[in-house]
Amino acid sequence: MEFEKNMKVLTEDEVYRIHMNVMEVLWQIGIMVEEKQSLQLLEKNGAKVDYEKQRAYLPADLVQHCMSVKGHSFSFYDAFGKKVIDYGGTRTYYSTCGYTTTYVDQDGISKEGSYAALEKAVRYVETIDEIDMMQPSIQACDIPSENQDLYMTKALLVNTRKPTHAIANSDKHAEGLIMMHAEIAGGLENLMKKPRHLFNICTFSPLGIRKDACEVIRTAAKYNIPCEFSTGTMAGATAPVTLAASIVEAFAEVIGHIVLAQCYRPGLNCSLLSANRIFDMKFAACTVATPEYAVIKTAACQMAHYYRIPIGCIGPCSDSNEHDAQFGWEKFMGGFVCRQAGSNMEFGIGLYSQLNQFSYTCLALDAELIRNLEKIGRGMEVSDFTLAFDVLEEDAGKGEFLFHNHTLDNYKDEFLAPVLTDRAPYPNYQKRNGKNTLVDRANKQLDKYEKAYNYTKGREHEAELQKILDEYAD
Incomplete structure (x- = not known):
């Protein structure tokens, strides 16, 4: 059987208690909404509104209605109209995320983000089968800030067929x-x-909907484009220090956004991205790879399943500033916990250093991580064939099965062949004299990805994409 995705940190009673606190927060404390038009719409749909405080108080019946009519799962398609993601099902998918202002190139040097660097990252992602969706990982800092969102989306569309996940700065840019x-x-x-x-x-955070968010929600609703609401509460900084309270705040924020989206277009597909974390008091840092982070992610998945909201998590991430042992255990901890808790999408591929640094090398390393996570997740098959009684009976007296036809025919399916992982005996490792390190192997794999790139449809439409961009640019 497959490794069951049933990791939990909350009992059913605790899930319900958190839910009741979320409902109380939405009604008693309310949500700050920076735009009058959206406040008026919420009021029209039954919310109590304080225009002076820019605050909407959402009654339980409104919340329950909006949560019942929203989409509970939905699909994404690639550039050729092929369905490639069922968001909200049982499978876990993987995606980049980011907008880092710097990145580490293959020469190991940190550089300022640029449009060309982003295009290069997108081309790698296009050829890495383990990555299912693309969000701009590198910020195009050489583009004027007021139009970066448009150019970064253009970089995605020109260079990959895969589904995209991106921000828009305004209603105009969203369109x-x-x-x-x-x-x-x-x-x-x-x-x-x-x-x-x-x-x-x-x-x-805490408990707010920005003006630009209102604009993008309204535009997405107009064209029936799905929205994912990303909550990044920091326990001890932008949320109460206790983990349970930070979960309450996070879901009150997300549900507040979902309610507004449903008021604009009932049935609009919505999901959430959990980037909830703790503020590290020793390092004064916004961390993404602590033990508490894993607990928060598990609780977030449980609450999302309760509300039937498709959920993505910042999963395989690291607080380490280099590709070292800490990087490895933190990436695996987040990736494994989120997968087994039932996250529908794991974001963070290619990122480390508290989501503040991206490297091409990290893309290759994370692809190897995903292969291992999914191999563990497949568990083992138990059948007459795999129990192999006849093979054991035939060869038990010989003392080995290495050259048996059963081994030769099935080991490639039964075992995961490593692409980057080093399992060489120690004497062989010593002979390398420090050469052919994990980073070296990852960079060689990037060369293979680059040679395999063959997507052309986006480039064929580049001129038209630029015309559209120019029309909507500020």
Whole structure:
């Protein structure tokens, strides 16, 4: 059987108690909403609104109605209209995330993010089968900040067929992103039927919806484009220090956004991205790879399943500043826990240093990690064939099975062949004299990815994409 995705830290009673606290927060404390138009819409749908404080108080019946009519699962399609992701099912998918302002190149030097560096990252992701979705990992700092969101989306559409996940800075830019996707999809109607894009909309902690978020939600609703609400509460900084309270705050924020989205378009597909974490008091740092982080992610998955919200987690991530042992155990800890807790998507591929640094090398390392996670997750098959009684009976007296046809025919399916992992005996390792390190092997793998790149559809539409971008640029 497969490794069951049933990791839990909350009992059913604790899940319900957290839910009741979320409902109380939404009604008694309310959500700050920075835009009058959205406040008016919430009031029209039954919320109590204080316009002076810019605060909406959401009654239980409104919340329950909106949570019942939203999409509970939905699909994403690639540039050719092929369904490639069922978001909200039982499978775990993997994606980049980021917007780091710097990145570490293959020469080991940290450099300022650029449009060309982002394009290079997207091309690698296109060829790495283990990565299912692409969010801009590197910020295009050489582009004026007011238009970076448009250019970064263009970099995605030109260089990969895979589904995209990106931010928009305003309603105007959100529409521009949609029109660029429609260009690749062959029209708006095709895009609305087979969505390829997921808007990433960050909540504003504590308990707030920003003006730009209101604008993007409204535009996404107009064109029926899914929204993912990313909550990044920091226990001890932007949320109470206790983990349970930080979960309550996070889900109150997400549900507040979902309610607004459903008021604009009932049934709009919505999901959440859990980036909830703790603020490290020793290092004064916003961490993403602590034991508490793993607990928070597990609790977030349980609550998302309770509300039937598709959930992505910042999973395989690290607080380490280099590709060392700490990097390895933290990446595995987050990746394994989130997968086994039932996260539908794991974000963070290619990132480390508290999500503040990206490297191409890390993409290759994380691909190896994903292969291992998914091999563990497949568990083992138990059948007459795999129990192999006849093989054992035949060869038990010989003392070895190495050259048996059963071994030769099945070891490639039964065992995961490492791509980067080193399992050489120690004497062989000593003979290398420090050469052919893990990082060396990862960089060689990047060369193979680069040679395998063959996507052309996006480049064929680049001129039209630029025209659309110019139309919507500030």
